Amino acid sequence: MSNTTRLAVDIGGTFTDLALETGTGFYTTKVLTTPSAPQDGVTAGVAQILETAGIAAGDVDILIHGTTLATNAVIERKGARTALLTTEGHRDVLALRNESRYDQYDLNIVLPEPLVPRHLRLPIPERVDNEGKVRLPLDERAVTDTIPLLRKEKVESIAVGYMHGFVNPDHEKRTRDILAAALPDVPISLASEVSPEMREWERFSTAVANAYVQPLIQRYLTLLEAQLREMGLTAPIFMMLSGGGLTTVETARRFPIRIVESGPAGGAIFAAEVARHCELPNVVSFDMGGTTAKICLIDDFRPQTARACEVARVGRFRKGSGIPLRIPVIEMVEIGAGGGSLAKVDALGLITIGPESAGADPGPSCYGRGGTHPTVTDANLALGRYDPAAFAGGTLPLDPSAGEAALLADVGTPLGFDVGMAALGVVEMVDENMANAARVHTIESGKSFDGRTLIAFGGGGPVHATRIGEKLGIGHVIIPSGAGVGSAIGFLRAPVAYTVVRSLYQRLGSVELTAINRMFAEMTGEADDIVARGSFGAATRATRTAFMRYVGQGHEIAVELPVRDLDAADITAIRADYECEYSRLYNRVVPGADIEVLSYEVTVTTAPSAASATRNGAANGVSGPVASRPVRDPTTGAVSDWAIVPRAGLSAGTSVAGPAIITEDETSTLVGSGWTAAIDGNGYIHISWSAAS
Known part of the structure; x- marks a missing residue:
């Protein structure tokens, strides 16, 4: 797809970033986000960047989009009026959570209020056991009896989550059929489709969040599509997923909760691509925008991933204080520390x-x-x-x-x-907050900053990067081309991909391979179907992962599995891989303990878009400072004249000694005292700290 014209749009809390890649050039721009009507900011930015490039909307072959709308709706409690139908006796799961406290010693601890008030959490008599056997048939009359209340309360969206629905979803599907017949304009989210995994709190929470944002995202995508088509854009539109892949607008409408971290995911992909260009397998990405800062660990050119995240934390930076979402995500720490x-x-x-x-x-x-x-x-x-x-x-x-x-x-x-x-x-203070968040995240991941390079981007990342490097003991910082709109560029590099997760509890010592192989075939078929809608016949590859733990433990470890039918000979290798990863994390194994497998994951993906490093314009070879201005040093507090150097004038091999500021349209790069910047063949700025040597 190297000769295609690809346009990426990332809506942030302050700015909407755009990146356009054509067969002959690369263009970027930033426009202010329009919170009351986000699609207006998008179309304004699209018109601006197309004019700069001198092409028409009809010349665009593909548009890739990411947005913070879903996240903001949950954080600001501006989603749809939502109801939850759940198994009788379990209406308070969302409020009880898992009974853990993110601060054990706070007697006045505050927990986030459920997205669905108690009077709209409606109990339905039914029960399926953990093996999928029906213990109590669905009371269809009880489902029908909820319809007058749903109408009276002007419910705009419905979530359905029954106990063990991830094993046997028949009751959830039948409930949807009954409700859809009476309320055809109300979207319905099934927990068995949104998050088909064990742990009812996380599953119900994710289904409710999906329902909560679905009407908003559906309206937004409809308006956006209409306005873009009016501009003459005929290209297919893809949405960035939180896990780092692209999917169709249709899938995003069904599962909008999967795009909650779409912007940060694009940034992590961008940083991984930069790391690959520079042959640096282990880096830290630092993405600072207008509202938040995001830090992600990247090992072997792959961002760290996770199976869950939290949004709307009421305890600042505190795990367990937010609303859990059980979705595939690129794992990162995100703090409220942006330019705004x-x-x-x-x-x-x-x-x-x-x-x-x-x-x-x-x-x-x-x-x-x-x-x-x-x-x-x-x-x-x-x-x-x-x-x-x-x-x-x-x-x-x-x-x-x-x-x-x-x-x-x-x-x-x-x-x-x-x-x-x-x-x-x-x-x-903001620099220390970001550095401290990075330290905690790295320790919790069982890793360190030793030997890592900091890749900084976003509108504010290059401004704060060297000071963050000093605080973390990182002596090498890279500011890539297009840093100010890094997440949007990351969208251009993302593959079309989809992840399916399902639970099937088994112990490794008595595993039933037939059931596992049958489930993998179903999961792969589901992922293949979604990816095929946007891959345009491109070759795909699949990965399979099992989430395992020693019997009696509370958290799982991911172990990659062969992409084929498993046989008895694989069990020994799987056990060895688990114990190797367990030993890496905890420096020991548990001899003689049986291992249990809780859930499985299949990801089908196209190959990432291969591309060389992007540069905005050509350097003219000018290497000296163009001007200077008084700047206060962040370490000493002293004011002195710093050299001001336009980035566009820096050719490969040029070096700039700090203190200096390298300027460009979307951001500014601070080269602090004791740091030296050099331009590589890709146009990237490499900043080295002499005090680190």
């Missing part, structure tokens, strides 16, 4: 950052759009890191005085600081 994150002084006299954000409307105070509270962008501007006349390529001039006034009012005056020190305090 609000800064304030708390009751203890400490500077705190986020997670609240100024977003795109009104945006940071310096945007001059009505914002009155300071943000990280206001602080960076006050420190001299941005040229107010050239921000976002000059399309969004900044007002330094408005940003400084907000910093003084909310941070400087309460602490007795001038504007410069208030701004420095804000930036230092």
Whole structure:
């Protein structure tokens, strides 16, 4: 697909990023997100980038899209009015959770409220056991009796989750048939389709979240498609999945919960591609946008993945304090620390950052759009890191005085600081928050930063990268081409893919291979069918994974399986692979303990889009600084003149000694004191810290 014209669009909380790849050039742009009507920001950005490239909408061969709409709807509680039909006696599963506490010593602990209020969690007499046998037939009359209440309560979406429905979904499917006949315009999400795995809390939570965002996403995708078609775009539209693959709009409409982390997933794919170009198998990606910062570990050119994530955490950065989603995701730590994150002084006299954000409307105070509270962008501007006349390529001039006034009012005056020190305090706190989140995530993953390179992108990533590197002890930072819109570029590199997960409990010592092989065939067929709708006949490959644990333990370990029918000879090898991975994580095995398999995963994917590194324009060979301006050093607090060097003028082999700022339309790269930047053959900026050697 190297000769195709591919367009990617990533909606963020503050900016909508676009990347366009044609047979002759590569183009990027950023426009402000339009929160009240996100499709308007998308179409405005598409029109702008097509005009820049000099092509028509009809020339685009494929459009790839990712959005934060689903995530924001859950976080802001702006989804549909949703009901849950569940097994009688289990209506409170969403509220009881798994009875764990994310803070054992907080007597006033706050847990997130379920997305469905109790009076809309409707019990239905029925029961299926853990082997799929019907112990109590579905009471169809009870299902029918819920319809008047659903109408009276103006329910907009319905989730159905019955005990052990992942083993035998017949009751859930029959319930859908009854409801759909009476309420044809109300979407219905089945837990057995959205998340067919054991653990009822996570399964019900995921099904409810899917139902909660489904009407919103369906409306949005319908409006977006209509507006793009009106522009003359006839190309197929694909959606980015949280697990790193692409899928059809039809699948995204059915399972919108699978796109909750679509933007961050694109960023991780982008970083993995950069790592491959630079032959660096083990890196850390650092993606800082307008609302959040994301950190992902990438080993052997593959982002770390997980089977679940949390959204809408009420305990800041605290695992277990959010709403669990049992979906395939690229695993990363995400914190409310972006350019638009609000800064304030708390009751203890400490500077705190986020997670609240100024977003795109009104945006940071310096945007001059009505914002009155300071943000990280206001602080960076006050420190001299941005040229107010050239921000976002000059399309969004900044007002330094408005940003400084907000910093003084909310941070400087309460602490007795001038504007410069208030701004420095804000930036230092946000950098420490991000570095600390990265440390915790790495430790929890059983890994370290030794030998890793930091790949920074997003609008704010290159601004903060070297300081993050200092805090983490990483002495090599890469700022790739197109860093300001890295997630959108990642969309262009993503394969068409789909993952199917199912549960089938067995012990390895008495495994029934016939049942496993039959299930794998069904799972592969389901994934093949979805991928075929968007692969255009491209070759695909499959991977199979089992999630295993020692009997009696609470968490599983992923073990890759052969992509063929398993036979008795495979069991010994599977056991050895499990114990090897267990030993890597915990430095020991449990001799003599039996192993149980809880669930299985099949992923079918096309090959990623092979491409060389992307460059925006050609370098003209100019290597010296064009100008300078006063900038406050983040480590010493001293103000001095830093060289200002346009990135477009840097040719391969050029080096820039810090302190300096390398500028481009979508971001700025800070080369701090003690760091030296060099341009490689791909146009990437490699920044090395002399103090690390």
